[in-house]
Amino acid sequence: MDFNFFHPIVLEDETVLLRPLEESDFENLLEISLNEPETWEYSLVRANGRENLEKYIQIALKARENRKEFPFIVFDKKSGEYAGSTRFYDINLEFKTLQLGYTWYGKAFRGTGLNKHCKYLLLEYAFETLGMERVEFRADNNNERSIAAMKSIGCKVEGILRNHMPTLGSDARRDSIILSILKKEWVDDVKENLKRKL
Template identity: 85%
Template sequence: MSLVLFQNTILEDETVLLRPLLEWDVENLMEISINEPETWKYSLVQANGKENLEKYIQIALKAKENGVEFPFIVFDKKSGKYAGSTRFYDINLEFKTLQLGYTWYGGAFRGTGLNKHCKFLLLQFAFETLGVERVEFRADNNNERSIAAMKSIGCKVEGVLRNHMPTLGSDARRDSIILSILKNEWFDDVKENLKRKL
């Protein structure tokens, strides 16, 4: 399946709806952007404040246009509010691989189980519709909350890329932890284990 065929893909269950991110979603994410700048503490691409959020969305949409990323906005059905954003990136359908990341939620949505619902839908789509063999995840090795969340959905740690990237507003460089889920792992046990946690 090519990226063109899922340009309008919507993924949803009883808890969450993920739809393609659009330019005017600036308004839907503005409250988090302005009031919770710490959300992007570990990110090189900031979305805090209207100008940064607009730029963040423009970059994501350009990458989608180029066929290497697919960004979603996350809608929490329980509260009736937009919760954040996530995306597939480094998509290589020839090699049947992609990365899942750029995930962030407002503080009110963290620890609510929303992330597990999102990840279940995204992983199911990646492995069962797109037919990928591997989904990779990366994070700043100091980002304990993000690493714990990835492990809790069934990701396996592969290693750490030392001194891998610059950090924002600092001369320091970050170590990046690499985790992944393989297609056979998804079907063998990750899918059922994650489903039980929903």
């Protein structure tokens, strides 16, 4: 499968719409960026404040241009508001693997089920349209909320990369937890289990 990084992929159900992130989405995400700095507590690339949000979007779009990542903006249909962003990255078509991450939502959208709808659509696309064999997830091992969310959609913990990366704004280094879903797991039970939770 040859992945077209410039095809306008739109994924949606009755709850959420994901479409390619664009430069003009700066305005759609600015309120969260300005008012919810805790959203990026564990992030290595932050979008808090005007300047950081602008950089965040530019970096994401450059990575898409370089055929390395595919960033989405997330629109919550129930509220009629933009909720945050997520993306495919480390896309390796030859090995049929990718990572799913850089996911963040404003606090009004956390715990609402929105994330499960997003992950269902993204995983379905990764496994059933792109033909991926493995989707990987990573997080700061201290980020309990993110880890719980990944486990709840069916991710299996593979292990911890100790002292893996530097953290922003300090000399400390983080341990990164690695989780994944395999195509066989998606087909066998993860898809149906996740669908029941929607």
